[in-house]
Structures are given as C-alpha cells and as structure tokens.
Amino acid sequence: MTVERDEEQLDQLLQSARGAVRVPETLSARVLADAAMVQTTLRAAPPEPRAGRGWLAEIHAALGGWPGLSGVTLAGVAGLALGILAPDLVDGLSGGQIGLWTGDLGALPEVGLLWEEAGDV
Amino acid sequence: MSGDAPTYAALSDGALMVLFANGDPGAARVLTARLLPRALGHATRVLGDRAEAEDIAQEAMLRLWRAAADWAQDGPATPATWLYRVVANLCTDWLRKSGQSALTDEADRHSDTRPGVEAQMIAGDRMAALDAALALLPERQRQAVVLRHIEGLSNPEIAMILDLGVEAVESLTARGKRALSAALSGKKEALGYDS
Numbered sequence: 537m538t539v540e541r542d543e544e545q546l547d548q549l550l551q552s553a554r555g556a557v558r559v560p561e562t563l564s565a566r567v568l569a570d571a572a573m574v575q576t577t578l579r580a581a582p583p584e585p586r587a588g589r590g591w592l593a594e595i596h597a598a599l600g601g602w603p604g605l606s607g608v609t610l611a612g613v614a615g616l617a618l619g620i621l622a623p624d625l626v627d628g629l630s631g632g633q634i635g636l637w638t639g640d641l642g643a644l645p646e647v648g649l650l651w652e653e654a655g656d657v
Numbered sequence: 658m659s660g661d662a663p664t665y666a667a668l669s670d671g672a673l674m675v676l677f678a679n680g681d682p683g684a685a686r687v688l689t690a691r692l693l694p695r696a697l698g699h700a701t702r703v704l705g706d707r708a709e710a711e712d713i714a715q716e717a718m719l720r721l722w723r724a725a726a727d728w729a730q731d732g733p734a735t736p737a738t739w740l741y742r743v744v745a746n747l748c749t750d751w752l753r754k755s756g757q758s759a760l761t762d763e764a765d766r767h768s769d770t771r772p773g774v775e776a777q778m779i780a781g782d783r784m785a786a787l788d789a790a791l792a793l794l795p796e797r798q799r800q801a802v803v804l805r806h807i808e809g810l811s812n813p814e815i816a817m818i819l820d821l822g823v824e825a826v827e828s829l830t831a832r833g834k835r836a837l838s839a840a841l842s843g844k845k846e847a848l849g850y851d852s
Contacts, residue, residue, distance in 0.1 A: 571685035
C-alpha cells in the first residue's frame, strides 16, 4: 500500500514537472534569429531543382532503369535470332499465327484443296 | 501564407518544416513555440544547469533549421523526436566533457544512499527536490526517465532517440524510477506529501 502511494506521489511529481520549464524571451529571440539566418541562406542557395525528365527518360524509368532495359534488349535479340534461325519452330509454337501475320499461305486452307474437297463430294 | 495562427495550428511539425524550408517565417515561429520548450525542458532536467541547457536548446534548434531543406516528411522521425535526439546527444557530450557522466549502473544501484538530496532541497520546493534526485541518476537512465515520465514520450520513441532497444529503455526507466523513489523517500514531509 505504501509502495503504491509512493509511486502515485512520484508520478504526480513527475507530471507536475512537465512543462514547468519556462522559455525566456531572450532564448526565443536567439532561436528565431538563427531561423531567419538559415532561411536567408536557403534563399541565397535554393536546392537544385530536379531537371525535368524527357520522354526517353520516362520510358527508361518505366522499364525499370538499366536492369529492366537490359532484359528487354536481351529478349528482343533472342526473339530475332530465333525468327531468323528457326522460323518453322516459331511458326509452330505460335500455332500458325506468325505465318498468318506474315502472309504465309501455309497457314490458310489451299483454295485448290477446297475445290478438290467439293469434287470428292 | 498569411501567418495567422489558426492556419498553422492545423499543420504537423513535418509540414511546418517544409514551409520553413520554403522561406515561411511564420513556420519558424510556430515550430519554436512548439519545440523549444521541450528541448529546453529536457536539457534542463538532464543537465541541471540552466545556462548550459539554454545553449544546448538553441544549438539543437539551429540544427533543426539546417535540416529543414532536406527534411523527409515521410521519414521515420518526427521533428520532435529528431530534436530530442540531438538534445540527448548534446547533453551526453557536455556531461562527458564536464566529467559529470561518471556514474555507472553499478553506482546507480547505490544511489539511494548518496547524501546531498536534502542539502540541495529547498523545503516545499518539489521541483528542486526532483532535480536533485534526477542528478543522482546515471546519464542514460536520467535521459530515459525524463523522456518517459516528464516529456511523456513512448518507449519506442525513446528507443529511437537514445539509439537503444525498447527493452533497454524499459529497464532504464524502471530502474530510474525506483532510484528516484528511493532518493525522495524520507523527504515526503518536506515535500508536503503524506508519509
């Protein structure tokens, strides 16, 4: 009980100390004078504005900077090499769609075959 | 910004730092009114030397102004905790230079037996008694007790300010409070408390 009472009284004492220190006006004036001095310095040498980024820089950033751009470049080169070295493989993997885009008639039914089918029937 | 108080009152300290960096003199006034009493209070309680506490509070505020240009509003520290940290470090430096931080944790365990509290105490002056008792604590313990029980900060905030773990802060404040209680026991009548 006494311990609890002691603790309560100590808490009261500590709480009464909160905000008990008064700031003299002279100190406030010194601090504000420092603030004005620093603001003058900041005005004299404002922080360097960030240069506006061009559209190329925006794309570069959107792709994840240099690491992202390297990946995109590698994928492009690999795709080009595959297309040149193994066009049939690419056409097969795409389900004939690449041939369709590139005008490869192999991806379309032969007109002659249609006649033949009609004749067979 | 016209400088009227109600406009500033709604702004956080961090927002005021940005305004300050943009040259707003009103922001400096409001930040000074909000933060200087806390810096001075902390330094005064920790140092027990009013003149030195004023110098340290001014120096800490000057560093705050200089930090405004690069202030990150979404950073982990608020201007208040940042300032407390600067004050705490400046107090530590001053106490070391003046040879007043020699008290160790070992010394702390026996602090309740140290003489001098009564001698320094003016009858009925509780603040003087509290300051005298605080002066007996080791420096880190004193800082933690002042920040927790007088400035009213949370343990995680104190951990950030003193660069300690939260558990270490809890231990420091608990031991500090026990030591304060011991130092003030027996003075209760003089302080006007029931014995």
